[in-house]
Amino acid sequence: MKPVDQIQNEIISEFAVLDGDMEMTVFYIMELGQKLPVMNEVDKTDDNIVKGCQSKVWLTARLENGNVYFEADSNTAITKGLVSLLIRIFNHQTPEAILNADLYFMNKIGMERFIGTQRSNGFAAMIKQMKLYALAFKTKKELAGE
Amino acid sequence: MxxxxxxxxxxxxxxxxxxxxxxxxxxxxxxxLDNAATNQKPKRVIEALARYYEKDNANIHRGIHTLAERATKAYEETRHVMQRFIHAKHVEEIIFTRGVTESINLVAATYGRKFLNAGDEVILSGLEHHSNIVPWQMICEEKGAHLKVIPVTEVGEIDLKAYRTLLSSKTRIVAVNHASNSLGTINPIKEIIDLAHQRQAVVLIDGAQASAHLPIDVQELDCDFYCISSHKMYGPTGTGILYGKKELLEEMPPYMGGGEMIKEVTFAKTTYNELPYKFEAGTPNIADVIALKEAVSFIEELxxxxxxxxxxxxxxxxxxxxxxxxxxxxxxxxxxxxxxxxxxxxxxxxxxxxxxxxxxxxxxxxxxxxxxxxxxxxxxxxxxxxxxxxxxxxxxxxxxxxxxxxxxxxxx
CATH class of the missing domain: 3.90.1150.10 (Aspartate Aminotransferase, domain 1)
Structure with missing residues (x-):
């Protein structure tokens, strides 16, 4: 799997092509969301809703062969696109890599400018939830190892 | 063009x-195209705000110096302008508040607290903004009174037939909007008011969405309370009015305690000021009230x-x-x-x-x-x-x- 920063840099260059055109950027994010693998309807429970998001975002995670895999969906296309960026970065990574990840791509692509403060807070909540999953998996692994 | x-x-x-x-x-x-949330401000409103701070800023009513006099005069002028704007009978029936939300809370917390009893009913419509729901829920819970809701039809109108059946001898207050913020529906408030009065209930009208668009004549409507937010009618944010019939306002206890709303204070007892000051505790939003006058002029000139x-x-x-x-x-x-x-x-x-x-x-x-x-x-x-x-x-x-x-x- 590519390291976290390599994927972040790829995202930054992809967004650079859009040249700050707001409409193209929003279309692009929605398009990314449309490509996100479909989440199982039974996983869309209240327990799996990420708290702190304006839109509804469902997130699940599982650990397979030491790597974390996330699935997500949202009731809005734009949010689905945003969460797909995080999934692209974090899927197949180890819990440690997720916990240690320093996400800088949002600033580089000027995310706050096109999603606003409220959505930026929601985005931060998604990251927090993903890191919490990673922490849980790491702790579980460590306990099992002892 | x-x-x-x-x-x-x-x-x-x-x-x-x-x-x-x-x-x-x-x-x-x-x-x-978000004018129902707040509309934009003409230059004359913005200039009035700047002018006040540049030339006239002073606390109102108690000062004897020139600036205090100027600020007081300008502030009270807006009260007269708003009286005319909604055709109120008396100038002291115009209470400055922070806007519709505070106006409704004021009525619920004073009139509601004094006159609602266990088992009484407050009627709202299904078209209401949360600010015309929650204050009533709070006071109903406190007093053991009940909320009744007039249903909304498929096109988004208040179901008047259902309203008639909801009205009863238990009805104390009816609170509805003049126009709906979500759908734009203009409600037949004259009819709603008349029907409520037949049951001796008082009626509060949330005029947030009406003030910039609809004629308002509180005497002709015979409504008991009418609420307006300045920022929805080309005026500054953070101010608005509560209109109340004088005889009702006089019976109501004060809402907040503090400066301005008192006549005399001793540690043993405080006597309250007259209308409208009884309901205007503390230093009010002087600048915005003064600039609101310009918003009214803008509307009236067009x-x-x-x-x-x-x-x-x-x-x-x-x-x-x-x-x-x-x-x-x-x-x-x-x-x-x-x-x-x-x-x-x-x-x-x-x-x-x-x-x-x-x-x-x-x-x-x-x-x-x-x-x-x-x-x-x-x-x-x-x-x-x-x-x-x-x-x-x-x-x-x-x-x-x-x-x-x-x-x-x-x-x-």
């Missing part, structure tokens, strides 16, 4: 008075009827343009409406439409518009709401329709 019918005033001339409209948002000329006629033209055009788009469904289609058009698009969340429109410099509101029970009534999470003021144009509505169409085409 559009003009304001009988006045011959060009819309461009009106737009020129609104500095905020002349800017690019996301590289596109701003199209501001003529509220002329403004309403032009906005209605915009509304009809928007309804026609939007409903012609495949997949768009209008929400709120009552025949009598102010210039608010809510709509939903099959399979596309309102937030996504709003985000796409913003990318094109178009400001609309998305979500439940603080009317969750109303959204539940229609079985939807929210809508996209476009609302129009006198400075909007048909060309802007064309851009709105194009933006919506483009989003739909992309998402399909």
């Amino acid at each position: 559009s003009t304001l019918a009988a006045t011959g005033i060009k819309i461009d001339q009106i737009r020129a008075q609104f500095p905020v409209l002349h800017q690019l948002v996301n590289g596109k000329p701003l199209i501001y 003529g509220k009827e002329q403004i309403a006629a032009y906005e209605l033209e915009l509304l009809k055009y928007a309804a026609q343009r939007l409903s012609a788009i495949k997949g768009v469904r209008l929400v709120g289609t009552a025949p009598e409406k102010v210039s608010v058009q809510s709509f939903i698009v099959d399979g596309i969340h309102p937030f996504d439409i709003g985000q796409m429109l913003d990318a094109r410099g178009i400001a609309v509101r998305t979500g439940h518009h603080c009317t969750q029970p109303l959204m539940d009534r229609f079985g939807i999470e929210g809508t996209v709401r476009a609302s129009f003021s006198v400075y909007n144009t048909k060309a802007e509505i064309d851009s709105l329709a194009e933006g919506v169409e483009r989003t739909i085409n992309f998402m399909r």
Whole structure:
């Protein structure tokens, strides 16, 4: 799997092509969301809703062969696109890599400018939830190892 | 070029008075269609605010120096202007508040607390904004009174037949809006008031969406309370009025304690000031109240009827343009409406439409518009709401329709 920063840099260059055109950027994010693998309807429970998001975002995670895999969906296309960026970065990574990840791509692509403060807070909540999953998996692994 | 019918005033001339409209948002000329949330301010309002702070700033009423005198005079002038604006009988029936929300809370917490008893009923409509629901819920809970809700019909009107059956000898208060913020429906408040009075209930009208569009004559309406927010009528944020019939206001206990609202204070007992000061504790929002006068002048110089006629033209055009788009469904289609058009698009969340429109410099509101029970009534999470003021144009509505169409085409 590519390291976290390599994927972040790829995202930054992809967004650079859009040249700050707001409409193209929003279309692009929605398009990314449309490509996100479909989440199982039974996983869309209240327990799996990420708290702190304006839109509804469902997130699940599982650990397979030491790597974390996330699935997500949202009731809005734009949010689905945003969460797909995080999934692209974090899927197949180890819990440690997720916990240690320093996400800088949002600033580089000027995310706050096109999603606003409220959505930026929601985005931060998604990251927090993903890191919490990673922490849980790491702790579980460590306990099992002892 | 559009003009304001009988006045011959060009819309461009009106737009020129609104500095905020002349800017690019996301590289596109701003199209501001979120007027039901707050509308923009003409230069004269902005200048009045600056002038007050530059020349006249002083605390009002108790000072004997020149600036205090000037500030007091200007502040009280707005009270007279607002009295005239809603045709109140007495100037002391105009209480300055922070806006409609505070006005309703004031009535619920004073009139409600004094006159509601266990088992009494308060009637609201299903069209109400949360600010005309929650204060009543709070006081009803405290007093053991009950809320009754007038249902809303499919087109978004209050069901008057149901209202008649809800009214009873237990009804103490009826609180409804003059016009709905989510759907734009204009409610038959005269009839609602008369029917409530037959049962000796008092009526509060939430005029937030009416003040800039509809004629208001509180004496003719015979309403007991009427609430207005300045910022929805081209005035500054953070101020508004509560109109109350003098005899009711006099019977009500004060809302907040503090300076200004007292006559005499000793540690043993305080006597309260006269109306309207009894309800204006503390230093009020002097600057914004003073500038509100300019907003009223702006409306009156153009003529509220002329403004309403032009906005209605915009509304009809928007309804026609939007409903012609495949997949768009209008929400709120009552025949009598102010210039608010809510709509939903099959399979596309309102937030996504709003985000796409913003990318094109178009400001609309998305979500439940603080009317969750109303959204539940229609079985939807929210809508996209476009609302129009006198400075909007048909060309802007064309851009709105194009933006919506483009989003739909992309998402399909």
